[in-house]
Amino acid sequence: MAAGGRSPRPEVIWARPERTGRGPRPAHTRAEIAGAAVRVADADGIEAVSMRRVAAEVGCGTMSLYNYVPRKEDLYELMVDAVSAEHDLTSLPTGDWRADMLTVARDTRALLRRHPWLTRLLSSAYGFTPHSLRYLERCMAALEGLDAPGGTKLELLAMINSSVLAFVSDELAVAERARAVPWSPEEEQAVRGAYLAGELGSGHYPHLAAAFAENPGPTDYDAAFERAVGRILDAFARGGPAGG
Missing domain, CATH: 1.10.10.60 (Homeodomain-like)
Structure with missing residues (x-):
């Protein structure tokens, strides 16, 4: 040494x-x-x-x-x-790989929320610890029903974990800011919403204005999370993001 x-x-x-x-x-x-x-x-x-x-x-x-x-x-x-070791995947596999992967995503989100510091450490360098390997093995067993090569299944798991990590990191950042300022989240949302409405109404951002007009309400994080993971699973169900 x-x-x-x-x-x-x-x-x-x-x-x-x-x-x-x-x-x-x-x-x-x-x-x-x-x-x-x-x-x-x-x-x-x-x-x-x-x-x-x-x-x-x-x-x-x-x-x-x-x-x-x-x-x-x-x-x-x-x-x-x-x-x-806290991953609770005892119910897997159920025979429905898509439902199982949604369970994996929800479980990982809950784990990151319990240990917010974990978002700072997760990387491929620490991806093959003993408990991480057991977690990956259970996930791969749950993906038996997906008609794809093993490497593609690993890519799916990596994409789910990366998406959950990014999602929770944003959630935590918003919560941290809310704790750091003297006003309520609703007050800040109202001020920022008014500013954004003025900018979108300026005519300088027509594409953004059209997009926000279709979904003007505040973000429902739970619903957005389910949609994001669902779209990843849909892509792999069709043969993967690149069709392979």
Whole structure:
């Protein structure tokens, strides 16, 4: 191990034994450390997660924590894996792949809402942790009924997850702004709506004006979410976005 706890070459924490066969049993487990980090992030945001804070949460010294988790990036991966265990896909597969994928999307949305910091960490780098692999395997089983190659099914899952991530990120940003200002969301919506109406009525944006005229009401996030996911599923049911 190089100075500062960094390995001289890339390594995956899951390929590193949690404990060797010799010596005393470790005082802490990865699950315990991950749980502590998740609690910190849930309470105070991902910015509050530090090796020092997590070490204090589990009751060990900061340098001792590096014996379990060599890098902060590994700590993040443990966190992603820990909350991935919360996916509730026990009802899958039902035999209806489209309904199952809608269940997957709803479940992922709920998970991101419970752990808002997760939107900052999700990436392909952390996509193959033990619990993430179990989640993907269950999803692939649910997609047995879709007549498409395995690679296309993985693309479908990636597209659903990306869409849910973008959707929830916007929801969270709107909610965060609402908490940061002294007025109500309704007051801000009224002011912004009046400004937008004036701009659309100027004649400079005819295409936008026509689109908003067809749907002038405030966004129903739940309905918009269902439509967005449904359109992705419709595309793949027809053979995929590129027809393949």
